[in-house]
Amino acid sequence: MFSSFDIQLCLNHIFLTAPVVKYMITPILYESLESSERQLWHSHIFEVKSGMLIMPKHPAVQENVWKAAEATEMEKVIQLYGKTFHLWQVNCGDTLPLETPKLMTSIMDLHQLPDFWDAKVIYRDRRFRSNYEQKKEDRKDMMEPKVHPGMFGELFEIFM
Secondary structure, three states, X not given: OOOOOOEEEEEEEEOOOEEEEEEEEOHHHHHOOOHXXXXXXXXXXXXXXOOOOOOXXXXXXXXXXXXXXXXXXXXXXXXXXXXXXXXXXXXXXXXXXXXXXXXXXXXXXHHHOXXXXXXXXXXXXXXXXXXXXXXXHHHOOOOOXXXXXXXXXXXXXXXX
16 A cells, blocks of 8 residues: 555646646555556656756745745655646647547657747746746756656657
8 A cells, every 4th residue: 555645646737728637656656566557657857857847936935945945846756757647638729628638748858849848948937937947957966766667758759
């Protein structure tokens, strides 16, 4: 059996457009999965170290307090494996969340979607007064966990 510390559930929006449900689990729980199930999970190393993953800062929170809180959270998240379901394929032009949610992986390398950075991450940075380049620099020495083989991001190409 696992505890509530072994699994987290997040409901978020990818760049404020597509609703996403993301489960995050500890390496211990990931290791307990069958290999066929492991293929449905991804690492958070690239999301964290690249500066792509942020915690948007609330205007009432002081910058130094928020930066410390975000750094603490990223130290935790980089250790976890994620399984993500997109609930609404807004890129297909749907005005409602139609059809079945889609299992998705995350970007594991910048070269998978090079236009993504300019179109989405830089826009996000402007909107949230964030700076992925600074976050990347701040996180460069963050310890990377050992990644277990068989993850979704390793086994499948991301379709553009």
